[in-house]
Amino acid sequence: MTEEIIIAGFGGQGVLSMGKILAYAGMMQNKEVSWMPSYGPEMRGGTANVTVILSDERISSPILNKFDTAIILNQQSLDKFESSVKKGGILIYDPSGITTHPTRTDINIYTVEAADEAAKQNFKKGFNMYILGAFLKLKPVIEPEFMRKGLEKSLPSRHHHLIPENEKAIERGKEILKAKYIIPTPLN
Amino acid sequence: MEEELTRESICQHENLVYSRTSLMTPKALSYCPGCGHGTAHRLIMEVIEEMNLQSQTIGVAPVGCSVLAYDFLDIDMQQAAHGRAPAVATGIKRLLPDKFVFTYQGDGDLAAIGTGETIHACNRGENICIFFVNNGIYGMTGGQMAPTTLPNMKTATSPYGRDVVTMGYPLKITEMVAMLPGTCFVTRQSVHTPANVRKTKKAIQKAVQCQLDKKGLSFVEIVSNCNSGWKMTPLESNKWMEENMFPVFPLGDIKVPKS
Amino acid sequence: MEDIKLMKGNEAIAEGVIRAGCDGYFGYPITPQSEVLEYLMMARTEERTGMVVLQAESEIASIHMVYGGAACGKRVMTSSSSPGISLMQEGISFMAGTELPCLLLNVVRGGPGLGTIQPSQSDYFQAVKGGGHGDYKLIVLAPASVQEMYDFAKLGFDLAFKYRIQVMVLSDGAIGQMMEKVVLDEQIPRQTNEEIIKNYPWVTSGKTPDRERNIITSLDLDPVKQEKINIHLQEKFKKITENEVRFETLMCDDAEYLFVAYGSSARVCQKAIQLGRDKGLKVGLLRPITLFPFPYDEVARLAKQVKGILCVEMSAGQMIEDVRLGVNGVVKVGHFGRLGGIIPAPDEVLNVMEEIFIRENNYGRRTN
Numbered sequence: 001m002t003e004e005i006i007i008a009g010f011g012g013q014g015v016l017s018m019g020k021i022l023a024y025a026g027m028m029q030n031k032e033v034s035w036m037p038s039y040g041p042e043m044r045g046g047t048a049n050v051t052v053i054l055s056d057e058r059i060s061s062p063i064l065n066k067f068d069t070a071i072i073l074n075q076q077s078l079d080k081f082e083s084s085v086k087k088g089g090i091l092i093y094d095p096s097g098i099t100t101h102p103t104r105t106d107i108n109i110y111t112v113e114a115a116d117e118a119a120k121q122n123f124k125k126g127f128n129m130y131i132l133g134a135f136l137k138l139k140p141v142i143e144p145e146f147m148r149k150g151l152e153k154s155l156p157s158r159h160h161h162l163i164p165e166n167e168k169a170i171e172r173g174k175e176i177l178k179a180k181y182i183i184p185t186p187l188n
Numbered sequence: 189m190e191e192e193l194t195r196e197s198i199c200q201h202e203n204l205v206y207s208r209t210s211l212m213t214p215k216a217l218s219y220c221p222g223c224g225h226g227t228a229h230r231l232i233m234e235v236i237e238e239m240n241l242q243s244q245t246i247g248v249a250p251v252g253c254s255v256l257a258y259d260f261l262d263i264d265m266q267q268a269a270h271g272r273a274p275a276v277a278t279g280i281k282r283l284l285p286d287k288f289v290f291t292y293q294g295d296g297d298l299a300a301i302g303t304g305e306t307i308h309a310c311n312r313g314e315n316i317c318i319f320f321v322n323n324g325i326y327g328m329t330g331g332q333m334a335p336t337t338l339p340n341m342k343t344a345t346s347p348y349g350r351d352v353v354t355m356g357y358p359l360k361i362t363e364m365v366a367m368l369p370g371t372c373f374v375t376r377q378s379v380h381t382p383a384n385v386r387k388t389k390k391a392i393q394k395a396v397q398c399q400l401d402k403k404g405l406s407f408v409e410i411v412s413n414c415n416s417g418w419k420m421t422p423l424e425s426n427k428w429m430e431e432n433m434f435p436v437f438p439l440g441d442i443k444v445p446k447s
Numbered sequence: 448m449e450d451i452k453l454m455k456g457n458e459a460i461a462e463g464v465i466r467a468g469c470d471g472y473f474g475y476p477i478t479p480q481s482e483v484l485e486y487l488m489m490a491r492t493e494e495r496t497g498m499v500v501l502q503a504e505s506e507i508a509s510i511h512m513v514y515g516g517a518a519c520g521k522r523v524m525t526s527s528s529s530p531g532i533s534l535m536q537e538g539i540s541f542m543a544g545t546e547l548p549c550l551l552l553n554v555v556r557g558g559p560g561l562g563t564i565q566p567s568q569s570d571y572f573q574a575v576k577g578g579g580h581g582d583y584k585l586i587v588l589a590p591a592s593v594q595e596m597y598d599f600a601k602l603g604f605d606l607a608f609k610y611r612i613q614v615m616v617l618s619d620g621a622i623g624q625m626m627e628k629v630v631l632d633e634q635i636p637r638q639t640n641e642e643i644i645k646n647y648p649w650v651t652s653g654k655t656p657d658r659e660r661n662i663i664t665s666l667d668l669d670p671v672k673q674e675k676i677n678i679h680l681q682e683k684f685k686k687i688t689e690n691e692v693r694f695e696t697l698m699c700d701d702a703e704y705l706f707v708a709y710g711s712s713a714r715v716c717q718k719a720i721q722l723g724r725d726k727g728l729k730v731g732l733l734r735p736i737t738l739f740p741f742p743y744d745e746v747a748r749l750a751k752q753v754k755g756i757l758c759v760e761m762s763a764g765q766m767i768e769d770v771r772l773g774v775n776g777v778v779k780v781g782h783f784g785r786l787g788g789i790i791p792a793p794d795e796v797l798n799v800m801e802e803i804f805i806r807e808n809n810y811g812r813r814t815n
Contacts, residue, residue, distance in 0.1 A: 020453075020626070027453050027628050035453070035626035039479060039564070060717035062625050065792035153453070243653040246519070249664075258662045264651035266518045267664035269541050272511035275503070279515025279523070280651070282499045283471050284640070287653055305511070308504035 001056050003141050004064055008049035008081055009073025014128030017154065018071075019050035021132065025142045025150025026054040034062040047076055054141055071135055078102060088183065092134055102181075109181040110138065117176055118169075125162075126169040133173020211237045211262045218256060220327075222422025224412030225253060227379040228321055228388075229260055232292070235392045236263065239400075245288045246280050248273040250302075252294035253327040271302025274309035277316045288399060290317040295336040296326045299361040303335075306361065313370030313404040317395045320362070320407065323414040324433060331417035335359040338432055343417070358436055362409045366442040372404035374443040378411045380426040384439075391441075398445050406445075411437050450631040456596040456622040457482035459629045460526075460552060463600025465492055468635040469550075470521035471499040473512035475531060478564040479620040480554035483526045496637055506531040510538030517547035518663040520643035520650035522604050526552035528620075529570050530561060532578075539613055540579030543680070544665025548607035550600065551585070551615040554623040557761075557788035565788025566620030566711055571765035574617045575738045582677055584684045586614045586691065587738040589709040593627035595736075601635070608647075610687055617738060619761065621711040621790060693736035694745055698724065702731025704804055705749055707770050708759040709735050711790060716759050718793035723800070730800065738766070746773025753778060755804030759796055760784045779804070 005022070009015045016037055023035040036051040051067075053059050070085045072078045072093040079100070085091050085107045093102070096115040114130035136142060142150070147170065151163050191197070208214075211233035219225045236245055242263055249257040251270035258265035268276040273291035281289045298306050298320050309316070325343055326332040332345040336358050340349035366374040373395055377388040388410060395406035411433050415425035454462065461483045464472065472492075474484045484502060492498035499516075503509040509525045516523035527535060532553045542549060553574060557567035574587045586606050588599045596618060603614040644652050654660040667673045698720055699705070706716040713734040723730040733749055735742050746769075750756065756778060758767040764782045774780050783799040785791045 023626060024453055027451065033453065033626075033628055036621065037624060039620070039624045059627070060721055061715045061719075061793050062627070063621060063711065063715060063790045063792075064718070065794065243655045245653055246651045248515070255666060258660075258664065262654065262660055264654045264661045265663070266515065266651055267545075267662070267666055268514070269511060269537055272507065272514075272538070275508040275511035276515035276518075278501070278503075278508075279471070279473065279512035279517075280519055282501060282512070283516045283521045283523070284519055284652070304504055305508050308508065 008077030028149040029146040129169035130173035133170035134177040137174035250297040325417040459597040461486035463597040467601035506534040510535040524550035536579035543583035546611040563788035568761040688740040694742040699731035743773040
């Protein structure tokens, strides 16, 4: 198994930390992992993205231009990365604030209304956890017990009391995932 | 008629008024006759010897006339790149805090290319001693203008005199470092008369003691002559120094250690 | 249980030097490697091992602090990124001249000038061919993973003291910033002052009556003596060339086309090999781990086996000069590089290999 993921959005949306939780959880589950962020001034308020790879084998390139899954959290990132999803791959995005929706017909497209849900649940900090839940529903690459360990490892201990709430958000994310476009017949 | 003086008759034990400090090597000094470097070397070595610090001492030699200071001083030494002696000494002292560490630098080394390293070592209060020999000129490279060259003073690179409008003013770096809280003892001395030699030795003793007491950085400037670079006889150069250097670089303690 | 952590490359080498018994770090912040100093400060090294960590006023001061500490026989290091490493060349040359061991880390960013903070490999010449003034070399280690960033801390110090040489870990912004799994070793205790004096009789530690004074200097005005010093240095570099070449080959046994790449570029080529093999192309990778000494012999051996070699670097073509020396005209050598902080994509790299060497009618194009 190798899962190559790009997560992209605004700085402050929890893009890098979502990737970190996935990488930590993967490591706890004894997978090979890599986490490669975009870095520099663009981190400060601009766009942020991170490539996360989870694999049962030694990871080759931590830097990729084609992904199994793209998790997209703003319009700029959607414009930039829609074309980077491998044929037959998955694109997950939060439709709030999106005006130009994805149009590809050779990938599976899902939405998760994470921002709305986070507001509704009054858990805005958990925004990225709803997204993460939606991803895990489609790609159950991490088992729940390792997800918890990943949270424990990547969150500072002063935030550990929030772990149950985060786990709840992950579960809720799985429920609010919606299919927007599914490829009619499997591609060769 | 008096008995004729011969070498043999003079070299008698009872006539001995001066002998080599044991921490000076037998190698003949390479400095020009009349230069203050030899006296400054000797004073530092006398103090290290009297305080029994040879096995504890690591010295740092600069680039300039005293680039080969380690040829004359019988102690462990490191030769630093031009201006970098305070950084080198920082590295030594941080890793061997119980050793006695000093730098020996000239004005071009300390106050031009090494200004940054000097200011910041002083500002961090590195527990080292800096011995700064200021003769207002680059001696080793053949008498070019130094940061401490006096206004209107002629050098190889200010052949019509230092024009302060285009070449800047003599840098009083000793006064500058005295302002920094990291320095503990800052003084300016000279070695051109026996009385001044004695005062300078006391200043060196005090600087060393400050380091042993872990009080911070001690900075001893020795205003000196460069009879070759100034194109004077040694005597003329000392007189010129008194008349011209001392008004700009007045002797005396600038900052004394708190007791 | 194994001590495994998820770490950034910059953090991994910082943890690596602590565990390798490093005595002192002197450095100045610069992107993309500031995490090294930040990590060391956060780690309370003074309490943990007694290691000194100091933020200097400049890269110039940093390297000369390293000089001072190294001359006392201490395991000392600095780290920086390209513009800062340029500033350090003075001190590195002085350390070459005085044969002082130290560890240097360059997390390379794109240049020239301020350039960019994005990853690059455009400092190869500077690292491998000397860097500062004078006839000298550094041992240059090129990590391609976060684990190697960690491992090369200890390896670097060991080589530095084995040969009394400066060892540079030539990384880049990608390896420095990315996180991977790292397996950590036990802490190696720092050497005591007594051990240092016993092991390295040349150090400045204060002259005692039982020995002559120790002087650390690169100055000898007598050209005859200076030539002898230089010959001694060259003999040392020769010995290193004979004994310390390190490289890795991947899928080379049956390879018809060979990538040669180091660091991040080698990781990209690894993926390109997967893509190529999926298409039935027999591609392999030679990854130099030591850039000095360079694996010329392995390049020569593979040159006889393959139909084409593509050198992939994030530069306009620097390592390719060493590859060509190894190939010695036996087979065509092409180059592909992205510049200014851009990392090439795996399919892009494979495509160039195909375009130059494999597709009909294009044979030999873009080679030089």
